[in-house]
Amino acid sequence: MLGLGELEASVMDVLWEAAEPLRVRQVLDELNQQRHLAYTTVMTVLDNLHRKGWVVRELENRAYRYRAVTTRAEATxxxxxxxxxxxxxxxxxxxxxxxxxxxxxxxxxxxxxxxxPKKR
Incomplete structure (x- = not known):
């Protein structure tokens, strides 16, 4: 995806595949099936994606849940x-x-x- 680094794209892939908004820990668990990342790394990436407008977050109890703003098809x-x-x-x-x-x-x-429809 244009404008995304490799790790950002991997995080977005996890969010696009999810049926519901995810916490940092859930994204981390998915990513760690292929590699080993720190919790704080994924938290920073999600924060950056939020700042860039790729994801929205909702506070639930004391943790944010993240979801993609657009579908993969729309982003592509x-x-x-x-x-x-x-x-x-x-x-x-x-x-x-x-x-x-x-x-x-x-x-x-x-x-x-x-x-x-044809534009006029």
Whole structure:
């Protein structure tokens, strides 16, 4: 994801997979299945993600519960939008991208474009 470091992206993956907001300890437990991190490291990452607007937190008793502000799909789409907005030749970028999509992805794009209302 654009704008996220490796550990931030891993934390976001945990939050996106969760069915409910998570405490720091719960995020840590998930991450520690693959690596060994300190509680304070994960707490700092979650605080940074909150400051950056990626997560919201709700105080429950004496601990915060964190949840992602957007879905993974929405965040990915926003990243793609930022990439397109950063180049002068959007048409060329889009044409190169379209040349890499699978038939299934092409069908999805066609259906989406048919449903999209034209801007005036």
């Amino acid at each position: 789409a926003q990243s793609l939008r930022e990439v397109l907005d950063s180049v002068d030749d959007r048409e060329s970028v889009l044409l190169h991208f379209v040349s890499t999509v699978t038939e299934e992805e092409s069908d999805v794009l066609r259906r989406a474009l048919r449903r999209k």
